[in-house]
Structure formats: C-alpha cells, structure tokens
Amino acid sequence: MIRTLTACAVILAAATAGIAGAAGPRTFADRVYENGYVYTVDAHDSVQQALAVRAGMIVYVGNDAGVRQWIGPHTVIEDLHGRMMMPGLVDGHMHPLAGGYSLLGCDLKYERLTRQQVLDRIQKCLDDSRDQEPDGWLQVRNWFQEAMIGGDVMSAAMLDGLHTRRPIFVRSSFGHTALLNSRALALAHISAETPNIAGGAVVKDASGQPTGLLEDADITLAQRAIPAPTAAEDVRAAESALAAMRAQGITTFFDAAATPQTMAAFAGAEKAGQLTARAHFAVLVQPPQAVDPQKAVDYIRHFAGLYDQGPVGPRPSMTVRNYKMFLDGVITAPALTGAMLEPYFVNTGTSQQPHWVPGTNRGPAVYFPPAALRGLVLAASAAGLDPHMHADGDGAVHAALDAIQALRQTYPKADIRAAVAHDEIVDPRDFPRYAQVQAIPVLSFQWEKPAPDTVDGEKDYLGPTRYRYIEPAAFLLDAGARIAYGSCAPSRRIPPTSCTRTAGRGRSRPVSSPI
Numbered sequence: 249m250i251r252t253l254t255a256c257a258v259i260l261a262a263a264t265a266g267i268a269g270a271a272g273p274r275t276f277a278d279r280v281y282e283n284g285y286v287y288t289v290d291a292h293d294s295v296q297q298a299l300a301v302r303a304g305m306i307v308y309v310g311n312d313a314g315v316r317q318w319i320g321p322h323t324v325i326e327d328l329h330g331r332m333m334m335p336g337l338v339d340g341h342m343h344p345l346a347g348g349y350s351l352l353g354c355d356l357k358y359e360r361l362t363r364q365q366v367l368d369r370i371q372k373c374l375d376d377s378r379d380q381e382p383d384g385w386l387q388v389r390n391w392f393q394e395a396m397i398g399g400d401v402m403s404a405a406m407l408d409g410l411h412t413r414r415p416i417f418v419r420s421s422f423g424h425t426a427l428l429n430s431r432a433l434a435l436a437h438i439s440a441e442t443p444n445i446a447g448g449a450v451v452k453d454a455s456g457q458p459t460g461l462l463e464d465a466d467i468t469l470a471q472r473a474i475p476a477p478t479a480a481e482d483v484r485a486a487e488s489a490l491a492a493m494r495a496q497g498i499t500t501f502f503d504a505a506a507t508p509q510t511m512a513a514f515a516g517a518e519k520a521g522q523l524t525a526r527a528h529f530a531v532l533v534q535p536p537q538a539v540d541p542q543k544a545v546d547y548i549r550h551f552a553g554l555y556d557q558g559p560v561g562p563r564p565s566m567t568v569r570n571y572k573m574f575l576d577g578v579i580t581a582p583a584l585t586g587a588m589l590e591p592y593f594v595n596t597g598t599s600q601q602p603h604w605v606p607g608t609n610r611g612p613a614v615y616f617p618p619a620a621l622r623g624l625v626l627a628a629s630a631a632g633l634d635p636h637m638h639a640d641g642d643g644a645v646h647a648a649l650d651a652i653q654a655l656r657q658t659y660p661k662a663d664i665r666a667a668v669a670h671d672e673i674v675d676p677r678d679f680p681r682y683a684q685v686q687a688i689p690v691l692s693f694q695w696e697k698p699a700p701d702t703v704d705g706e707k708d709y710l711g712p713t714r715y716r717y718i719e720p721a722a723f724l725l726d727a728g729a730r731i732a733y734g735s736c737a738p739s740r741r742i743p744p745t746s747c748t749r750t751a752g753r754g755r756s757r758p759v760s761s762p763i
Contacts, residue, residue, distance in 0.1 A: 276320025284328030304562025336499025341734025345510040348489030363400040382413035393420040404460025426467045436473040447615035482513035500526040523564045530570035530636040538620035541627035576644035586641030614647045625651045634665045642675045683728035692736040
C-alpha cells in the first residue's frame with residue numbers, strides 16, 4: 249500500500265518535472281487529456297491543464313500547449329471541458345468483501361435509530377425474504393449500536409418478538425459486536441456455560457444467561473454456524489464493492505483482514521474481468537496461531553503463493569505481502585474493548601447529575617501476549633512480510649510499538665512497512681516512537697466526527713486528560729510520523745460521502761469532497 253503511493257508520487261513528479269525544456273517524445277502518447285483542472289498532488293499542490301499517458305504510465309503533466317508534442321496520428325484526445333482530474337485514490341484500510349455484501353443484503357445503513365425502528369427494519373427484511381423461512385439465516389449489517397436513540401440496549405429477547413422462526417445475526421457498524429436471537433444462539437451452541445474465547449466475550453446478564461450480544465473473537469462462534477456463501481455469491485459481493493470503488497475513483501485498496509474467502513472472491517472477480525483496482529491483502533492471523541510463529545508464516549506464504557501476482561504495475565492486480573493482527577477491540581461504549589493503560593471512567597452519580605471517576609476496567613488484555621506478538625512479528629519480518637496491527641486503545645498501541653521496536657533492533661536494514669491501524673488513543677509518551685521505529689499510523693477520518701460512536705460518546709468514558717489526545721493525527725504528524733489513511737469501510741458506507749481536513753490538534757472538520 250505505501251509502496252504503491254510512493255511509486256505514484258515518483259511517476260507524477262517525474263512527469264511534472266519533464267514539463268520544462270522537453271525536447272519532444274520519441275513515441276507519441278496513447279491518450280491525452282487537455283483543457284482540464286489537473287490536480288497533481290505534488291509537493292506544491294500545483295494545478296495543470298493537460299496530461300498524457302503511454303503504456304499505462306503518465307508521461308507528461310503540464311499545459312495544453314506542451315501536451316501537443318505528445319499527440320500522434322493514433323493518440324486518443326479527450327477534452328475535459330474544465331473538469332477536475334486527479335490521481336486515483338488509495339484506500340489504505342478497508343474490508344471490501346463485507347462492504348460488497350452490505351450493498352446487497354439487509355442493511356441498517358449506519359442510521360441512528362430507536363429500538364423499535366431497528367426491529368421494524370429487520371422485520372421488513374424478513375418479510376421481503378419469506379422464501380427463506382424457517383431455517384435460512386438473516387444476516388443484518390451496519391447496526392449503529394453506539395448511536396441508538398435513547399441509549400437503547402438490544403437483546404436476543406427483542407429479536408425473538410419478530411414474526412419469524414429464522415435465526416438472526418446482526419452485526420454492528422464497527423464490526424466488533426454482534427447480536428443474535430435465541431434461535432441463532434441455540435444453533436451456535438451458545439449458553440450460560442459457554443466460556444469466552446481469548447480476545448472476545450459472550451455478554452451475559454445478572455443470572456449468567458447470554459443476552460444475545462457477542463464481542464470480538466466470540467463472534468466467530470456464530471459465524472461458524474452460518475452456512476458459508478457460495479463462491480458465486482462471494483464474487484458477486486466483490487464485484488459490488490469494486491463497482492462502488494470505481495464510482496469514487498478508488499484505484500488501489502488494502503484489505504485489512506483478508507481471509508481465504510475474501511482472496512478467493514477477488515480472484516474470481518479478476519477471472520471474470522471485473523478487477524478494476526489494485527488489490528492488496530493482509531492475511532488475518534488469529535492469536536492462537538502465534539503459538540507457532542513459523543507455522544503462521546507458512547500460512548501467510550501459502551496464500552501469497554496462490555494469489556500474489558508480483559510487482560505492482562499500471563493494471564489492476566493482486567498482492568499478498570501483509571498480515572493482519574487484532575490487538576484489541578474498540579474504545580467506544582458499550583463495548584469498551586480497547587486495551588487501555590489506565591482504566592475507563594465510570595459514572596458514580598446519576599444520569600441527571602453524572603460524576604465520572606476512574607473505574608477498574610482497562611478493557612481486555614492485548615489479544616496477543618507480548619512474547620507471542622514479538623515472536624510472530626520477527627518470524628514474519630524474516631520472511632519479508634509487513635505487519636498491519638489493529639490497535640485502538642493506548643495499551644494496544646504501546647504493545648504494537650514494542651513489537652515494531654524489536655523488529656527494528658533485530659533487522660535494522662529490512663524494508664518492512666509496519667503499520668498500526670486506528671490509533672484512537674495514544675499515550676503522549678508514545679508519540680515520538682512512531683518516527684523512531686518507523687511505524688506507520690493508518691488513521692480513519694470518520695472516527696473524528698462529533699457523534700455518539702466517536703468523539704462525543706467517548707469523552708466521559710476516557711476522562712479529560714486522555715480525551716485531549718483522542719484521534720491524535722496532528723500530534724503524530726508533529727512528532728514526525730508518516731501517516732496513511734483508510735476508510736475502514738464498511739465501518740462506514742461504501743462509497744464514502746465526505747472527506748475531512750485536520751483542523752487543530754487531534755481534531756478535524758468536514759470539507760467538501762474533491763471528487
């Protein structure tokens with residue numbers, strides 16, 4: 249992902265540098281664009297009029313007069329009529345297959361709803377697919393759990409009131425929480441006796457019975473019970489995601505938790521001639537796999553052997569050179585599964601007169617124990633594989649930086665692009681470490697908006713000191729970090745609807761999208 253960005257920048261810079269004093273091309277361009285607003289994204293954010301392409305590479309960026317030398321008898325000329333042209337967008341962190349399924353299935357669309365509205369929407373999905381009664385699973389996506397109007401908490405009992413016998417699986421928009429009805433719990437064999445998986449939780453009520461909510465790793469208990477989609481359905485979802493990316497100008501994407509299913513789906517789309525973006529995949533590695541680091545590396549390399557297509561070029565292709573580890577969950581309530589150095593705050597007052605003080609809950613332990621994390625990162629680095637680590641809370645971020653520090657000390661000359669995704673809360677003492685260990689924070693602008701699932705909803709739980717550093721993009725930039733961005737779709741809808749610009753330390757404000 250970062251290599252692609254660098255290559256694009258070099259190509260465009262070289263083309264722009266060739267504007268002045270060019271003696272003329274040896275070969276004409278295949279295609280010329282003129283009379284446009286060509287935003288170069290160079291070091292000066294310069295704007296030009298024309299652009300020429302030959303053999304899939306940009307060979308000229310400059311004014312309309314200069315591009316004429318590139319026009320030959322077979323050159324296709326397109327008049328932009330003043331429209332904007334810019335480099336293709338690179339989405340540095342997303343979950344494309346899930347996004348494609350969101351566009352095709354039962355979708356709550358990230359809308360802020362009441363409990364009854366959620367139930368009404370799900371009932372409509374059930375009514376529209378009555379041919380799936382009584383045993384077909386209904387999968388519902390993009391439930392905006394953190395923004396439920398009135399602070400409503402959902403449970404299996406509420407889903408049980410719907411007019412259906414079908415098992416129901418509802419996934420939150422963050423992807424770290426799921427809600428099941430009683431039939432789904434039974435089919436997944438989840439009961440009061442079900443233990444928590446490392447890195448997850450089966451939420452239980454005061455009597456010890458499952459409420460229907462599952463967190464993080466325990467979501468897999470339900471997913472194992474859901475019949476797998478067909479290969480054709482997966483390919484259709486991949487093509488749906490690619491179509492949405494095309495509409496937004498996304499020409500390169502990074503699948504931040506690739507499974508055998510997702511890689512096969514996009515390989516199927518490519519076989520059908522529908523792969524319209526450069527696809528980079530980070531193979532998902534689970535905590536138990538870190539017990540045997542070499543076996544985990546062999547697992548990653550197996551998929552690289554199946555799907556990696558070599559050096560990146562102008563045409564869409566697939567690469568498998570990264571691996572993904574979830575070190576924690578999310579810092580937002582009600583989950584509070586981000587691993588923190590200090591406890592979350594709790595309200596010891598009332599809702600009318602709140603009094604927030606530090607509690608005892610620091611969230612879960614980092615999902616990969618330190619020795620296992622270090623061992624896996626070192627073994628994978630020896631194989632030339634780049635780590636991509638989900639770390640939301642400052643405890644998980646600290647663990648990720650420790651592992652990358654060990655990598656740099658062991659392999660000081662290795663070209664390993666180590667990424668830490670999300671970085672929503674970072675201990676200020678860790679700000680300079682990103683540059684020191686060459687860790688790339690991969691941030692997502694949508695978490696910076698004022699809303700119940702982001703900066704508004706986290707203020708009380710984090711306390712005033714930590715809240716000052718929430719979404720620390722500017723702090724990291726000032727400390728010399730090399731920042732990348734990703735949409736984290738479908739944690740937000742594909743395609744995205746707005747962009748943001750940093751405005752002050754650790755804050756952002758909406759601006760118009762440039763496309």
